[in-house]
Amino acid sequence: MGRRQNEANLILSHRLILPLVCFASCGLAYALLSAVLTNARSRVSEFGTLVEHGVAAQDDGGCCSGVENLELWGAAVKWGSEFKFNNSQGCCNACKSMCSGKDGPCLCDTWVFCGNREACGSKFGECWLKKQKDSLAPERQEGVPPGEVVGWTSGLIFGRGEGIIGMETEYGTLHIKLLPDCAPHSVAYILELLALHHCAGCQFYRAESRGQSWDSEGNHIENAGFGPPYALIQGVLEAQGTTFNQLPVEHCPILRRGSVAWIGSGPAFFISLADHSEWKHEYTVFASVLPEDMHIAEKITALPTISDVWNNVNVTVLEKPVPFLLRRIQKSHVG
Secondary structure: OOOOOOHHHHHHHHHHHHHHHHHHHHHHHHHHHHHHHHHHHHHHHHHHHHHHOOOOOOOOOOOOOOEEOOOEOOEEEEOHHHOEOOOHHHHHHHHHOOOOOOOOOOOOOEEEEEOOHHHHHHHOOEEEEEEOOOOOOOOEOOOOOOOOOOOEEEEEOOOOOOOEEEEEEOOEEEEEEEOOOOOHHHHHHHHHHHHOOOOOOOEEEEEEOOOOOEOOOOOEOOOOOOOOOOOEEEEEOOOOOOOOOOOOOOOOOOEOOOEEEEOOOOOEEEEEOOOEHHHOOOOOEEEEEOHHHHHHHHHHHOOOEEEEEEOOEEEEEEEEEEEOEEEEOOOOOOO
């Protein structure tokens, strides 16, 4: 800032000061704008990582659920005797905080919380954070007598490139990202199927295109109907010769293109080819197809179909069902 000296220099000072003030103001505005844009880019990048994994942003900001009466084992990365919470969500979030989703596998992929005050005793509130040797085949406490209450609640967290399995068809492999923090019971069932090394009976039997109601990105076209066709492929996830127990209703977000959800309590399921906000929160979503594989689902909808009526609903059924195998993905599918 110029000093006030005499009248002759005052005008010259003002002429010099004004450009400096403008320059400083522009510099400050640029710094603030840069900070805002950097934060926005960070958020876009974070969302892009989720989309890259085939995981749509959740309506409620995410999930943090586990399976009660279950104690998962594994190498401890945080000792529960020195790490306690008031609820399982706190324990789950502590594990998630060690899994940014940007730098590869999580440092923590398993959380175990003792939340049953009577069964836990002095261990009540303990939160153990662990790392599995194989996150698709987590170690668990064995030999628990039937009916005995286990005070522990356990959950899994899958990081970048983890928790991805393949639905292998003759038309290509659909890679799906499992969502154990949103649908832990459903994912536990899928991992049991995966351990069988076969999925005899698993198949797609219904296929319906996006028709004139949704665009190629799955967005609903203004003033268009909501089907038929209903923009989905439907199948069954049950291995022949095994006993299926109905699954509980879990997280039911708005269905997005690529969402994999149960019909009722399973084992019938479907993959959504479009956003289905009209169905609101009706279906448990337990996985999401990676975006780059959605063309395989679209390919199945182009196969020959026949018309049918189910409970007064017009549907199209594949002339020839498409069987698939569940298989492990040995390497990260997302480079």
